[in-house]
Amino acid sequence: MLIQPRPKRSLLETVLLFEILQGMALTLKRLFSKPVTRQYPDEKRQPFLGFRGKHALVRDPQTGESSCVACLRCATVCPSQCIYIRYHEEEGSGRRVVDRYDIEALRCIYCGYCAEVCPVNAIVLTESYEYSAYDRQTNYFDRGRLLNNWDAFVKESGHDPVAYVNPFWRPRGVDEATLAGPRRRKVPEEWTRAGQPVGRLCRSQDSEVLAEGVQR
Numbered sequence: 001m002l003i004q005p006r007p008k009r010s011l012l013e014t015v016l017l018f019e020i021l022q023g024m025a026l027t028l029k030r031l032f033s034k035p036v037t038r039q040y041p042d043e044k045r046q047p048f049l050g051f052r053g054k055h056a057l058v059r060d061p062q063t064g065e066s067s068c069v070a071c072l073r074c075a076t077v078c079p080s081q082c083i084y085i086r087y088h089e090e091e092g093s094g095r096r097v098v099d100r101y102d103i104e105a106l107r108c109i110y111c112g113y114c115a116e117v118c119p120v121n122a123i124v125l126t127e128s129y130e131y132s133a134y135d136r137q138t139n140y141f142d143r144g145r146l147l148n149n150w151d152a153f154v155k156e157s158g159h160d161p162v163a164y165v166n167p168f169w170r171p172r173g174v175d176e177a178t179l180a181g182p183r184r185r186k187v188p189e190e191w192t193r194a195g196q197p198v199g200r201l202c203r204s205q206d207s208e209v210l211a212e213g214v215q216r
């Protein structure tokens, strides 16, 4: 056990309650200095580029519904297995119609795979980070809630609902022409990093650098 000796005070320091005066001086100084805390929720923080937040189903402005085609790619790729989809096939056309689309957000790890594989940009991870709730059920998003999340996000952020795409959907260094989805928004150059090696090339370059490091 660590025993700390009591600091020695002079008689004057004891009489004048020196530490209290020191504390009051510090408080007075802080009264006139710039605050280091943010007055949340009045003052909200701008998310970083590529932030992956609350899920939403993009509301198609023409139909007012989600454009999900029930291909099940998102549910298949999800490592947390927190996406549940039920659908039926329309008689005659064989078109898939979504009956249920649920995401259990509290099990999500925000990898973004669901948004990345979606061929029609129906599911997105918005930049909204406000999840606080009094019960678990609030963060179990059914189709209605996911569409509402989209409406709330568009209203709050002011993004163009047709053009919106979170930059994390765009793998860095990949040629834009090869990307799926018709509604890809231009993203800042700092994010695209044109010419950046990706995939196998990136890994091989990494191992070359590693090998050089070992030789040295």
Ligand code: SF4
Pocket: 074, 077, 078, 079, 080, 081, 082, 083, 103, 107, 108, 109, 110, 111, 112, 113, 114, 115
């Ligand atoms: S972000 Fe990842 S873990 Fe979360 S729902 Fe999408 S695929 Fe699943």
Ligand code: SF4
Pocket: 067, 068, 069, 070, 071, 072, 073, 074, 075, 085, 114, 117, 118, 119, 120, 121, 122, 123
């Ligand atoms: S990947 Fe897109 S279109 Fe396919 S089921 Fe998921 S949200 Fe729907």
